[in-house]
Amino acid sequence: xxxxxxxxxxxxxxxxxxxIAIGIALLxxxxxxxxxxxxxxxxxxxxxxxxxxxxxxxRSGGEAELRDAIAxxxxxxxxxxxxxxxxxxxxxxxxFGSLNTAMPALxxxxxxxxxxxxxxxxxxxxxxxxxxxxxxxxxxxREWVEQIDRTVLVTFTAGFLAVIGLGIVGALLLGGYLRKRxxxxxxxxxxIIGGDIRRRMPASGRGDExxxxxxxxxxxxxxxxxxxxxxxxxxxxxxHDLRSPLSHLRNALEESTAGSAESREQVIADAIRRxxxxxxxxxxxxxxxxxxxxxxxxxxxxxxxxxxxxxxxxSYAPAVREGGRSLTWSIEPGLTMTGxxxxxxxxxTNLLENALRHTPVGTEIHIDLASSAKNVRIAxxxxxxxxxxxxxxxxxxxxxxxxxxxxxxxHGLGLNLVAAIARLHQGQLSFADNAPGLVAQFDLPRS
Amino acid sequence: xAEFVARGLDELGHNVVRASNGVDALHLATTEPLDLALLDxxxxxxxxxxxxxxxxxxxxETPVLLxxxxxxxxxxxxxxxxxxxxxxxxxxxxxELAARINALARRGPINSPPTKLECGPLSMDLLRRxxxxxxxxxxxxxxxxxLLEELMHNAERAVTRTMLLERVWGxxxxxxxxxxxxxxSRTRAKLNEGGKPDLIETLRGVxxxxxxxxxx
Numbered sequence: 001x002x003x004x005x006x007x008x009x010x011x012x013x014x015x016x017x018x019x020i021a022i023g024i025a026l027l028x029x030x031x032x033x034x035x036x037x038x039x040x041x042x043x044x045x046x047x048x049x050x051x052x053x054x055x056x057x058x059r060s061g062g063e064a065e066l067r068d069a070i071a072x073x074x075x076x077x078x079x080x081x082x083x084x085x086x087x088x089x090x091x092x093x094x095x096f097g098s099l100n101t102a103m104p105a106l107x108x109x110x111x112x113x114x115x116x117x118x119x120x121x122x123x124x125x126x127x128x129x130x131x132x133x134x135x136x137x138x139x140x141x142r143e144w145v146e147q148i149d150r151t152v153l154v155t156f157t158a159g160f161l162a163v164i165g166l167g168i169v170g171a172l173l174l175g176g177y178l179r180k181r182x183x184x185x186x187x188x189x190x191x192i193i194g195g196d197i198r199r200r201m202p203a204s205g206r207g208d209e210x211x212x213x214x215x216x217x218x219x220x221x222x223x224x225x226x227x228x229x230x231x232x233x234x235x236x237x238x239x240h241d242l243r244s245p246l247s248h249l250r251n252a253l254e255e256s257t258a259g260s261a262e263s264r265e266q267v268i269a270d271a272i273r274r275x276x277x278x279x280x281x282x283x284x285x286x287x288x289x290x291x292x293x294x295x296x297x298x299x300x301x302x303x304x305x306x307x308x309x310x311x312x313x314x315s316y317a318p319a320v321r322e323g324g325r326s327l328t329w330s331i332e333p334g335l336t337m338t339g340x341x342x343x344x345x346x347x348x349t350n351l352l353e354n355a356l357r358h359t360p361v362g363t364e365i366h367i368d369l370a371s372s373a374k375n376v377r378i379a380x381x382x383x384x385x386x387x388x389x390x391x392x393x394x395x396x397x398x399x400x401x402x403x404x405x406x407x408x409x410x411h412g413l414g415l416n417l418v419a420a421i422a423r424l425h426q427g428q429l430s431f432a433d434n435a436p437g438l439v440a441q442f443d444l445p446r447s
Numbered sequence: 448x449a450e451f452v453a454r455g456l457d458e459l460g461h462n463v464v465r466a467s468n469g470v471d472a473l474h475l476a477t478t479e480p481l482d483l484a485l486l487d488x489x490x491x492x493x494x495x496x497x498x499x500x501x502x503x504x505x506x507x508e509t510p511v512l513l514x515x516x517x518x519x520x521x522x523x524x525x526x527x528x529x530x531x532x533x534x535x536x537x538x539x540x541x542x543e544l545a546a547r548i549n550a551l552a553r554r555g556p557i558n559s560p561p562t563k564l565e566c567g568p569l570s571m572d573l574l575r576r577x578x579x580x581x582x583x584x585x586x587x588x589x590x591x592x593x594l595l596e597e598l599m600h601n602a603e604r605a606v607t608r609t610m611l612l613e614r615v616w617g618x619x620x621x622x623x624x625x626x627x628x629x630x631x632s633r634t635r636a637k638l639n640e641g642g643k644p645d646l647i648e649t650l651r652g653v654x655x656x657x658x659x660x661x662x663x
Contacts, residue, residue, distance in 0.1 A: 318629040349622045
């Protein structure tokens with residue numbers, strides 16, 4: 001029972017049937033009072049009419065006529081009519097009529113009288129003054145109104161009790177049903193917590209709210225499973241990418257214990273370089289996850305894109321030339337956008353460095369900045385060996401390094417970072433064939 | 448970590464006092480006349496940023512070098528906005544820390560930034576953007592000028608590659624390509640034209656330094 005009291009399903013079902021029962025009770029009360037008042041008024045109107053008639057009798061024929069009329073009516077009363085009459089002297093003594101009651105005040109009241117057969121009873125009576133300060137009282141038994149009141153009361157009490165009874169049964173059934181449906185979802189969730197991550201929420205197939213909820217939860221579970229899979233992939237990739245530099249490092253350090261002091265210094269310098277590479281791998285992973293969280297957007301500021309790209313091109317030209325390649329650029333002046341200057345610089349830097357790293361000596365690299373109605377496009381083109389178009393979607397994935405470039409330095413995160421930076425700015429990274437070579441196109445929305 | 452840094456700085460001849468939590472750090476920085484404060488962002492009891500904000504709120508303008516394990520972009524912005532003079536992400540090379548400490552400690556309060564820099568035969572006019580060696584005008588590209596300016600500001604002190612990337616290019620990331628190296632070598636070539644002795648010294652694994660100004 002305590003579990004039921006805690007259950008929201010039961011609580012809602014009970015509250016609902018209680019609300020209906022209260023509604024019925026209210027309705028009954030209103031109807032009771034409305035009928036009671038209406039019938040009482042009807043009774044009053046009947047009495048007033050009778051008094052009017054008797055006064056007309058009195059005026060036309062005086063005291064004798066009045067008493068005659070009353071006597072006549074009282075005979076009829078014996079046959080089932082409901083009106084009673086009494087005439088009082090100013091001293092309060094009843095002088096005529098069979099209504100056994102004390103002299104009342106003037107006007108319409110509830111009065112008590114003694115019924116010859118039933119004893120003390122309640123009635124509605126109107127007292128008017130006749131000449132000589134005598135009073136005429138006409139009363140009607142309330143029995144009739146009371147009977148109607150009783151009927152209404154009994155009907156609605158029965159209805160109220162029936163609603164409560166039905167409500168309790170309905171609430172138990174509805175609550176049990178809701179609990180059953182919810183428990184099915186809950187036990188599926190518990191199974192998932194328990195490690196069965198392939199388990200899904202059950203659906204009844206009726207397409208109701210519970211099925212919709214189960215559908216949404218299942219979609220969420222799919223997404224979580226995909227992310228977990230992704231995470232597992234990334235962590236195994238990280239572990240894989242770390243194992244070879246770390247084991248190289250370990251071997252080099254182990255060998256140096258046997259070598260001379262000078263060679264040891266060389267090994268230490270080497271070790272520092274290798275550790276730096278590992279640290280830069282971690283920095284890149286952290287940077288990508290920071291960018292993907294999108295929180296940097298609040299730091300966005302206007303960026304003078306043309307100036308930034310020119311600056312980058314000019315900064316890189318000497319290094320590119322030293323590497324035996326050439327760098328040219330064509331930059332549309334005056335372009336600006338809203339974003340993170342450094343991240344855009346890093347994206348372009350990565351594209352440039354990719355063009356440097358994966359091409360032979362003699363390659364021509366060209367940077368182009370141009371705008372269309374909606375976008376600005378930074379294109380980095382090279383005349384190197386290019387990338388097969390089937391691999392274009394592959395090379396932006398995390399840790400993907402094409403077989404042809406496995407031997408070269410790099411952690412396989414460069415283009416993934418560029419794609420993340422593009423997404424952060426609501427832009428995108430795409431590739432095209434430069435025939436020969438590759439064009440990386442970095443599109444950003446114009447501000 | 449703090450002990451390792453303290454020992455290293457002590458060996459370099461600095462006088463180091465240490466606080467092991469944020470409250471002590473704030474107390475130390477407000478009561479001791481420090482030349483420079485090294486502040487970790489994550490400290491027990493009171494975090495480094497709060498310490499920094501309170502220091503600045505108390506009008507204590509001791510140069511602060513903020514250390515952090517968080518390399519996030521917004522953390523850096525937050526740190527500098529809170530009043531840090533420089534920012535270094537852990538893990539860092541000790542030589543990097545030493546170079547930045549030297550650069551900060553000598554900077555002192557910037558009342559009026561100099562308009563002329565001199566070192567030995569070399570003079571820079573920062574307003575007219577001119578460089579002269581023994582009075583002879585040398586034409587430098589804007590980036591090369593900024594590079595030389597940074598070295599001259601820190602004359603006789605090491606300036607690391609990352610410091611140059613940050614201050615000349617505004618990059619807080621590390622490009623794989625040696626843009627600093629190529630710019631240094633072009634600047635060098637222009638300064639030393641005609642076989643004059645080299646004024647910029649390369650410190651292997653650290654960065655660059657102007658040769659002692661009274662030497663050349």
